[in-house]
Amino acid sequence: MSTQAMQSLYDLRQNNLFCDAILRLEDGGVFPIHRAILSACSNYFRTLFTTSLYAHEKTDVLVPGVNSGMMNLLLKYAYLRSLEINHENVCQLLVTANYLCIFGILDICRDYLRENLTSENCIGVMRFAREHFCRGLENDAHTYVMRHFVEIAQKSDEIIHLPINELCELIGADELNVKSEEVVWEFIVRWINHNPEQRKHHIVELMKTIRLGLLDTQFFLEKVKDHPYVAGVEQCRPIIIETLTFLYDLEMITQKDGELATPEIARPRIPHEILFVIGGWSGDNPTTMMESYDTRADRWVPLLEADPAGGRAYHGSAVIGFNIYVIGGFNGSEYFNSCRCFNAVTKVWREVSPMNSRRCYVCVAVLNDIIYAMGGYDGLTRLKTAERYNYRDNQWSRIASMNVQRSDGSATALNNKIYITGGFNGHECLNSAEVYDPETNQWTLIASMRSRRSGQSCITYHGCIYVIGGFNGISRICSCEKYNPTSDIWTHIPDMYNPRSNFAIGVIDDMIFALGGFNGVTTTFHVECYDEATNEWYEATDMNIYRSGLSACVIMGLPNVYDYIHKHRESLMEEKRQKLLALEIQRNHQQQMHQQSQLQNRQFIANNPTNNNSNPSTALAPSIQIARNNNNDDDNDNQI
Numbered sequence: 001m002s003t004q005a006m007q008s009l010y011d012l013r014q015n016n017l018f019c020d021a022i023l024r025l026e027d028g029g030v031f032p033i034h035r036a037i038l039s040a041c042s043n044y045f046r047t048l049f050t051t052s053l054y055a056h057e058k059t060d061v062l063v064p065g066v067n068s069g070m071m072n073l074l075l076k077y078a079y080l081r082s083l084e085i086n087h088e089n090v091c092q093l094l095v096t097a098n099y100l101c102i103f104g105i106l107d108i109c110r111d112y113l114r115e116n117l118t119s120e121n122c123i124g125v126m127r128f129a130r131e132h133f134c135r136g137l138e139n140d141a142h143t144y145v146m147r148h149f150v151e152i153a154q155k156s157d158e159i160i161h162l163p164i165n166e167l168c169e170l171i172g173a174d175e176l177n178v179k180s181e182e183v184v185w186e187f188i189v190r191w192i193n194h195n196p197e198q199r200k201h202h203i204v205e206l207m208k209t210i211r212l213g214l215l216d217t218q219f220f221l222e223k224v225k226d227h228p229y230v231a232g233v234e235q236c237r238p239i240i241i242e243t244l245t246f247l248y249d250l251e252m253i254t255q256k257d258g259e260l261a262t263p264e265i266a267r268p269r270i271p272h273e274i275l276f277v278i279g280g281w282s283g284d285n286p287t288t289m290m291e292s293y294d295t296r297a298d299r300w301v302p303l304l305e306a307d308p309a310g311g312r313a314y315h316g317s318a319v320i321g322f323n324i325y326v327i328g329g330f331n332g333s334e335y336f337n338s339c340r341c342f343n344a345v346t347k348v349w350r351e352v353s354p355m356n357s358r359r360c361y362v363c364v365a366v367l368n369d370i371i372y373a374m375g376g377y378d379g380l381t382r383l384k385t386a387e388r389y390n391y392r393d394n395q396w397s398r399i400a401s402m403n404v405q406r407s408d409g410s411a412t413a414l415n416n417k418i419y420i421t422g423g424f425n426g427h428e429c430l431n432s433a434e435v436y437d438p439e440t441n442q443w444t445l446i447a448s449m450r451s452r453r454s455g456q457s458c459i460t461y462h463g464c465i466y467v468i469g470g471f472n473g474i475s476r477i478c479s480c481e482k483y484n485p486t487s488d489i490w491t492h493i494p495d496m497y498n499p500r501s502n503f504a505i506g507v508i509d510d511m512i513f514a515l516g517g518f519n520g521v522t523t524t525f526h527v528e529c530y531d532e533a534t535n536e537w538y539e540a541t542d543m544n545i546y547r548s549g550l551s552a553c554v555i556m557g558l559p560n561v562y563d564y565i566h567k568h569r570e571s572l573m574e575e576k577r578q579k580l581l582a583l584e585i586q587r588n589h590q591q592q593m594h595q596q597s598q599l600q601n602r603q604f605i606a607n608n609p610t611n612n613n614s615n616p617s618t619a620l621a622p623s624i625q626i627a628r629n630n631n632n633d634d635d636n637d638n639q640i
Contacts, residue, residue, distance in 0.1 A: 003080075009037060010079035021049070021059045029068035031075060041078045043101035063100075070096050077105055085112050091128060098132060110137045117144045119151045123158035127166075146175045147272050147557070153187035160194045164202050167191065172209035177272045179295075179509050181214045185224060192229060204235040212243040213266030220247065262572045268296035273556050274564045275508045276344070277515060277543060278326055279312050280550025281523065286311035286331050290342075291544055292564040295509045298541045299566040305347045307340055313549035314408075314502065316364025318371045320391055324553055325352065327373055327389075328359035335360045335379040339389070344555055344564070353394045356387055363411035364551075365418050367438065372399075372418050374436075375406035382407045382426040386436070400441045403434055408502070410458040412465060415485060419446075419465050422453035429454040429473040433483070447488045450481050455501030461512055462532055466493070468514055471501040476520040480530075496537055498526055504552035513540065518548040 012018050012034075019032035039046040048061060063071070070092060077083045083105060085093060090109050097105035113125050114137060126141035145152060149171075152159055162170070170176070171184055178184055188206045192199045207230070212220065220243060230236045246263060275293040277300075279286060288306035293299075307326070315329025315336070326340040335358040342349050359376030366372070373396075374386040382405040387398045402420065409423025409430070418436040422429070429452040434445045449467060456470025465483040469476070476499040481490050496514060503517025512530040516523070525543040530536070558564065566572070 006079050006081075009034060010076070013037075013075070013079065021061060023071065024060065024062045025066055025068055025071060026062075026064055027067050029071060031071055033075065038075075038078055041102055041104060043103075045100070065099060066096055074100070074102065074105070077102070083108055085109065087116070094134070095132060110134055113137060114140050117141060119148055119155050120158070122148070122152065123156060123162065143175075143557070145170065146173060147177050149176055149178060150183050153183060153190070159187075160191055162191075164199075164205060168205055168209050171206075174267075174270045175272070176269055178269065181211050182216070182219055182223075184210045185215070189227070189229070200229050203229045203233060204239070207236060207239050211265055211267065211269070212239070213246045213263060214268070215243075217247045220244075262570050266572075267569050268294075268298075268572070270561060271296045271509075271565060272561070273508050273554050274344075274558055274561060275506050275513065275552060275554050276317075276324060276564075277504055277547075277550055277552050278317055278324065278342075279307075279315060279329070280504075280516065280547035281313040282545050282547040286313040286329075286549075287545065287547060289545060289547075293508070293513075294565040297566040297569060297572060299572075300541060300543050301564060301566055302544050303564070305342065305349070307342070307349050309338075309340060309349070309351070312336060313547075314360045314362075315549075315551055316362045316373060317551035317553045318364050318366045319553045319555055320366065320369050320371070322555060322558060323391070324555070325371055325389070325391075326551070327364050327371065328355065328362040328376060330360040330549075335377070344558055345560055347563075352391075353389070353396055355389075355396050356398060357383060357385055359383065361408040361424075363406065363409045363420050363423070365411040365413045365420075367413040367416065367418055370438075372411070372413075372436070374402060374411055374418075374420055375409055375423060377407040381405075382424065399436070399438075400443055402436075402443050403445055404430065404432055406430065408454045410456055410467070410505075412458050412460045414460045414463070414465060419458070419483070419485075421449060421458045421465070421467050421483075422456050422470060424454040428452070429471060435485075446485075447483070447490060449483075450490050450492065451477065451479055453477070455503075455518075457503060457505035457514065459505050459507060459512060461507055466512060466530075468505060468512070468530075469496060469500045469503065469517070475499065476501045476518065494530070494535060494537060496530075497528055497539065498524065500524065500526075502548045502550075504550045506552040506554050508554050513552075515552055516543060516547045516550050522546070523548045 013032060016032040019034055021033055021035045023031040023033055035045070035049045039049050073084060073089070073093065074096065085108060090112050093105060094109035097109060117125060122141050122144045126138055126145060129138035129141055171187070176184070188210070192203065212224070215224065224230060225240055230240070243265060246266060271294055273295070277291045277293070279288065288311040290303040290305060292301045292303060294301060310331060312326070312329035312331050316327040318325045318327065322343055322345045324342045324344060326342070329336050337355040337358040339352045339354060340349055341352045355373055358378040359373055362376035363374040364371065369391065371389040372386065373389070375383050377383065384402040384405040385398065386400070386402060387396050389396050405425040406420065406423030409420055411418060411420040416438070419433065421433040422431065424430065431449040431452045432445060433447070433449060434443050436443050452472045453467065453470035456467055458465055458467040465485070466480065467482070468480045469478060471477070478496040478499040480493045480495060482493055483490050498519055500514065500517035500519050504515040506513050506515070513527060514529070515527050516525055518524070523546040525546045527540040527542055528537050529540050531538065
């Protein structure tokens with residue numbers, strides 16, 4: 001029925017006109033209603049008004065367990081489909097709607113609670129949903145607790161009051177999202193400290209939920225092993241011994257015989273974020289290979305779902321929901337304006353609307369589920385044009401052009417604006433940067449970077465724009481800097497270990513990951529990560545293949561996350577042992593080669609004493625001459 005018609009019926013009800021029944025409440029409330037209207041939205045009232053068993057009550061009905069305030073809200077919804085919902089009434093509304101079988105209100109309440117989950121209320125919502133058999137809401141609240149456990153463990157009062165059985169179930173879950181098990185230990189201490197006399201005897205149960213083998217050895221020795229709640233507790237001794245044995249055996253892992261299994265105390269948990277790496281230049285061709293990175297196991301997983309349309313490099317990628325959009329690029333002969341889309345849940349590739357311009361070395365960013373593609377190279381010209389893609393109508397539309405031609409730059413979104421940095425204009429590498437405001441459709445130049453950079457990567461991290469690596473017109477660089485949009489100032493941050501350009505970048509586990517690229521001599525598969533908390537770079541596990549001109553993106557909360565993580569978590573120790581053994585064999589081989597080279601050099605000098613005072617360029621020993629000849633800079637990376 002139309003809104004106007006329903007409003008008329010609602011007005012008639014309020015004036016007790018044409019009503020055919022009365023609802024009476026235990027608090028004295030009396031509500032005239034139209035039976036057909038209530039029967040249309042509530043199975044409770046439909047049964048009440050149509051079943052012959054209740055024929056004598058059809059026009060005068062007592063509704064127990066509902067107060068007048070609730071009934072006013074329910075009737076307004078029944079007539080107008082309007083509901084005044086807030087934090088104070090949502091739980092009572094849900095209980096009442098469940099009791100009266102008003103499923104529309106039930107859905108609204110569940111959605112409201114789901115959308116308003118916080119670190120402070122998620123435990124309460126999860127338990128409330130469980131008590132009222134709202135399985136979907138309970139699962140969503142549980143997922144929220146798993147994903148945001150670090151914040152919840154530090155801030156929530158609700159979690160401190162959980163009983164031991166529920167607590168162990170939570171913190172023992174594989175899905176608990178913690179980068180460090182130290183967080184779990186510190187929370188356990190906080191939980192016991194709330195009521196030490198009543199809770200400290202639970203320490204054994206709680207220690208079994210922690211992956212103690214993943215703790216730093218020094219932390220375990222100083223914070224766990226001799227903690228007052230642990231020391232002197234006989235039942236803790238086997239746990240301590242098992243952990244110490246594991247931690248110290250790590251140092252002699254290569255001396256172990258037989259296949260090593262990863263014990264439960266060292267099994268990594270399941271990540272909530274998955275980093276995907278797509279395409280790039282590998283060898284003599286662009287690759288179709290995709291990989292995903294499991295941060296908890298620190299392993300790269302090759303994926304079978306290659307794009308059937310073929311590989312591409314120097315493209316951009318963007319994520320909206322569970323869809324990865326691969327934009328523009330180059331396949332060795334063709335500069336693309338085409339765009340591909342991979343759904344990480346269905347694992348299906350599809351073509352989407354092409355851009356208005358061909359764009360290789362394109363800059364891509366996402367803002368409010370709109371994809372922006374800027375600059376690039378179309379095979380003839382370095383571009384300063386830009387356009388954006390709306391996935392809802394599958395259309396690209398042009399936006400204002402940038403102030404500067406930029407190919408091989410990098411872009412990111414921050415504070416509802418798009419920032420673009422560096423690049424190549426056809427003549428020189430750039431240190432300029434600019435910002436785009438979608439509301440005004442204008443580009444504005446901002447402070448220039450400290451270094452000229454092309455093939456660099458930039459990303460939003462902790463409220464700033466971080467720009468990493470690149471090519472300065474002379475060499476690949478490892479320097480990094482960050483931009484504060486409030487002060488309009490660039491500042492230096494620590495250098496990467498490896499110089500690189502045309503690499504991928506992503507933020508995962510609250511760290512910046514730099515992936516692959518070209519180091520000035522060769523394409524690489526090396527990965528390193530930056531943690532602002534320590535202001536340091538760390539080496540991470542290498543990708544499976546060398547690649548540059550690749551792209552990366554991160555997806556949170558995949559329902560099929562197990563498809564993208566390391567499958568054999570029980571064999572991680574054996575994998576590590578085999579890797580260390582291989583490195584040991586490699587080092588021994590290199591040492592033998594070095595010794596052999598030194599012997600050859602000594603023999604050469606001994607056999608050619610007259611050459612000692614001759615032209616030095618011709619008196620080099622063979623191994624030295626070969627090394628010098630192999631040190632030429634061989635750039636096969638299709639750079640700018």
